[in-house]
Amino acid sequence: MQYNIKNLETNTLIMLYKNMVKPRLIEEKMLILLRQGKISKWFSGIGQEAIAIGVTMAMNKDEYILPMHRNLGVFTSRGIPLHRLFAQWQGKASGFTKGRDRSFHFGTREYKIVGMISHLGPQLGVADGIALASKLKKEHKVTAVFTGEGGTSEGDFHEALNVASVWQLPVLFCVENNGYGLSTPTSEQYNCKDIADRGLGYGMESHIIDGNNILEVYSKVKKLTESMRVNPRPVLLEFKTFRMRGHEEASGTKYVPQDLMDLWAKKDPVINFQLFLKENGLLTDEEEADIKQNITNEINLHLTQAFEEDDIAPDGSIELNDVYKDFEYENITPSSDSKDMRFVDAISEGLKQSMERHDTLVIMGQDIAEYGGVFKITEGFIELFGKERIRNTPICESAIVEVGMGLSIAGIKSVVEMQFADFVSSGFNPVVNYLAKSHYRWEQSADVVLRMPCGGGVAAGPFHSQTNEAWFTKTPGLKVVYPAFSYDAKGLLATAINDPNPVLFFEHKGLYRSIRQEVPSDYYTLPFGKASLIKTGTEITIISYGSGVHWALEVLEKNTTIQADLIDLRTLQPLDTQTIYDSVKKTGKAIILQEDSLFGGIASDVSALIVEHCFEYLDAPVRRVASMETPIPFAKQLEAQYLAKDRFETALLALIAY
Structure with a gap:
């Protein structure tokens, strides 16, 4: 040599x-x-x-x-x-x-x-x-x-x-x-x-x-x-x-x-x-x-x-506490000024205000810069924050999730936009094996928010219409947020960005331009793990999230005599079990509605929790209503058949009559 x-x-x-x-x-x-x-x-x-x-x-x-x-x-x-x-x-x-x-x-x-x-x-x-x-x-x-x-x-x-x-x-x-x-x-x-x-x-x-x-x-x-x-x-x-x-x-x-x-x-x-x-x-x-x-x-x-060092003594509380980095939620309340906003605009404004609040925050995604994203949520951002912080990416979901992890190691927050939630499958490995496990493994937080435009009702077919939240609620170390209203979307997004843990933030595409609500103009936060009780009643408990909440509201508006508690979960991980239990113990009946297909969805876990913790209060079996066990189809009539929306009313009335 x-x-x-x-x-x-x-x-x-x-x-x-x-x-x-x-x-x-x-x-x-x-x-x-x-x-x-x-x-x-x-x-x-x-x-x-x-x-x-x-x-x-x-x-x-x-x-x-x-x-x-x-x-x-x-x-x-x-x-x-x-x-x-x-x-x-x-x-x-x-x-x-x-x-x-x-x-x-x-x-x-x-x-x-x-x-x-x-x-x-x-x-x-x-x-x-x-x-x-x-x-x-x-x-x-x-x-x-x-x-x-x-x-x-x-x-x-x-x-x-x-x-x-x-x-x-x-x-x-x-x-x-x-x-x-x-x-x-x-x-x-x-x-x-x-x-x-x-x-x-x-x-x-x-x-x-x-x-x-x-x-x-x-x-x-x-x-x-x-x-x-x-x-x-x-x-x-x-x-x-x-x-x-x-x-x-x-x-x-x-x-x-x-x-x-x-x-x-x-x-x-x-x-x-x-x-x-x-x-x-x-x-x-x-x-x-x-x-x-x-x-x-x-x-x-x-x-x-x-x-000579002693072997580790197992302690369940220590193990559970180390899955997530400690996060002290700061409740920020807005002024009384508000404006009527579409769901999509609430997301956009929430992002913009977080970019102003966190001056190193980086947003990454396909076509998000000059083009403003396929849903125009980041339109105009490049003029406000520059190309260094609003970064167009190549088509490479895996690498961009990993880049977010690297930024977190270096002390920089990031938001990664999946152009459609379906595409996260191309970056699945770093989400569930790197982001989710890093804090538990060596106390390194993954300060990354993945924005996940999802859901059906827009005739986009099997690769652009999935609501795949159940892939991630199963994985310890991830937080999963799924708002149904403009007000919740803006406040929960601010919290997601503040939280140093990895958050998957699901945004239903069908709600983007169909839902409007009075939303505070100022920056504000909403807590994770706290469901919203939208309607109250003593007859039955309806539990849902995302578009399912609006389907349930339509049925209740049609059937005005039904006295129901309607719970919008808002966050799936962490899950507000106390609100669920309190309601079910009051009403004695529970029905869970989700857009996702039935088997392995969040409704199955909520149902099991109710049976385990509220069994003696139940007057009827817990009912789950979900979409068909098929991929979501493209043709409008097939998509309507697939979705749970048109089956919910029948199931609800049957459970009330049980």
Whole structure:
């Protein structure tokens, strides 16, 4: 291996060596502990240390790095106390996830590291978000993110690189090409000569680097990052390296030809650099022994500390309390000034006033800037707030949700508009696995609101008319809001943006221009988890939300003798169970109306809650009314048949007569 010292000082060379030796010695110890059953799993980075060390040492300590599970050197080079890493791997409380996640699935704002999740791809878009925040704040910082050659096959890779290129974000995309994605060789993973070749298609600079040559990695990355801070842009780096052990230790390496193993063993980055330093009189045998002994002593001391720490004592209240970041709701009441507003205008005004209140808030979505969005909700916003904060995005729902997560890590709120709620399926993974779980995993809030134009009655067919809130009410860590009136929409949207937790804010398209109401002109908030009692009566309890509330009102206006409590849930997570229970205990009968199809919808859970908590008060079975168990069709007559609206009156009268 050829090393070029260039103008590097001896202290830097020795530090590069020390930083490579440390993760190697830790790994060798972990492999022993694994065989002894003292840790449960290990993903080895032996043979790849030069990449993590070179990149980390080339970065500034206040710049974020998003590593993978073979990048132990990122964590050790950033100076994380070893006992905390060991505790993390043992599921102890002094780790970073309180025993809730394993290995490197964690982040730490203190050390500016954001670890991976098992789905690999989302962290690439998160890096975009952190880099965007740096650009918005004019901080001149670079963000580095790692993936493997297997991860480049995921759609998130394409989306993240495309966004970074279009927005000229200072992201260093580091691809560790180690020959195999688990057991799948590169020949079955992609069909181009080099991954770096893809940079041309994304319109970005790219380089191939010998990932086992620590001086080449460090020098090249240092030169690039210095340039990127002055001239922000993304850069794609392909590090050629090899994985000397299995994907994880249980996998083994039987699928790797022995001659290939032998070839790469000769390119060991630690041994080769150590020999180079000795041959050039920069490291003596005694100094090498001292370095390794000091690291070994540190490892043993910190291992003892981690092993002596008590196991976590399960506490259900702690687990539940950590799902969401604490949010102290501030009740802001408006003045008496009000105006008659359509639902769509209330959303628009609520967004505008939140943009004025939160001066770094960013709105992202397809066609939302000059065009104003397909529903014209952000029309005129670009003139008020500029293109930096009102950001048109490529068609890439997954990456933009991830960008929102990255902005949150960097302390910036964001609103992401799904052009239609149906399209969230293209970004489902980061919503349910990244936004929803980050605070529970490592106390990082996802300060993101996803606006979800939804619902039928507009003859838009199966890909533009779904009301898919049940996909998310099932996922702990998400909040789900679904207003039915202009007043509620504006106030609840303000609260959603104030809340540091991820909120899915459903807006029924059919209500946008059909509903009007007096709405305060000023900024105001409304609390989550508090239903609205629209009508009162003693005969029956009607529970609904969204368009269902208006269907119920139509039936009650037609049947004026029915004495009903009509509850508009407004928020589905959190759910106002107390208002439901109080009403059902009073009336003795309950009917739940939803636009979504029946099975697995929110009505099923509300029904179960009523039966569990109000059974002795019931005078009849709880009834659910919902749309048909089919996708929502396009033709007007088929859509009318699908929707629950025309079946509700019959069901209501039958339950009253029970």
